Amino acid sequence: MILFYPDPNIRSGVLYDSFSNSPKQPEMHENKQTKNTCEFTEIPSESGKFKPSRFSVAPMLDWTDRHCRYFHRLLSKEALLYTEMVTTGAIIHGKGNYLAYNEQEHPLALQLGGSEPQALAQCAKIAQERGYDEINLNVGCPSDRVQNGRFGACLMGDATLVADCVKAMQDVVDIPVTVKTRIGIDEQDSYAFLCDFIDIVVQNSACDNFVIHARKAWLSGLSPKENREIPPLDYPRVYQLKKDFPQLTLSINGGIKTLEEAKQHLQYVDGVMVGREAYQNPSILAHVDRELFDENAQVTNTVDVIKALYPYIEQELSNGTYLGHITRHILGIFQGIPGARQWRRHLSENAHKPGSDIMVVEKALGMVTERM
């Protein structure tokens, strides 16, 4: 049996420490468990009931960890947030608390990596007990490691297995089980192939919610990074899929950089998922609630967001979290405004020093506010 734990090469954010290049010590901060699994549709957000999201931040290994998500949630109340992919092996056999999150992060989807229905079902059950709002199956990651474990994008070649996986999870949880996939793999890149894949999964599992990364994956020859850039995007194909499967909730993903673009996509599909732009230029999230959900919602002030993060940072520091593990996610927040470079530089040069505390962030913020 191949275990995906602990394997730093897979660069799973839950297993990998971006500062030390070594497996990271799992953080033991417990989240509260929900008491009643029948109440999962009730989300403690202003949006009221959990609903498939018009806007989500993509799962990103090593990036969308719990600190990142806490920060993103301060920027947008409405965006659906995804964890990094967590493998079934890590959850079942790992010693860490890989499902830890902060209650503020809701609505929150756990992305699972795996292809054994029973293992996925076991993990989905645990995730529901831990209060996650959605389980998402990764059918899009093309890395060699993931392929060796027969999951990720290569699962597109076995739609029946994907359906079995989804069904096994649906059988044991009440929360939505969704699938994030590509528009094809290798030479299997026709529209008919995509339709067959979706159809088999839908018919055999009753899955009704997919996120489609609008480019195919090459399973060999390209790195995961290249697989996010080289195969061309094909948005019309995803729009067509929505036309042909109007009963499904479909979200589109890939290369979306502005909320204007997001609005265009929303004319054709139900949701938009943004990855790199949300991470590298998080101020885009400050406008999501007003632009995409409620015209009366306030645009979040980014300086206020950083200040609102202080209590979280102090709490985490007192629990032994390293300042740099939090500040690495906030470097891009002032992109494009005066003082942004100084902010970035001050944090990058100081947050990793032993004993660094909140004063590092306060000083960096002053470099921005003094120029406002």
Ligand SMILES: Cc1cc2nc3c(=O)[nH]c(=O)nc-3n(C[C@H](O)[C@H](O)[C@H](O)COP(=O)(O)O)c2cc1C
């Ligand atoms: C650093 C990084 C890590 C990623 N990790 C995952 C992952 O764990 N699971 C997944 O489904 N996709 C992962 N992706 C792919 C993104 O979710 C998304 O599909 C891709 O980046 C395209 O969207 P974008 O152009 O908005 O970034 C990752 C992307 C990046 C940049």
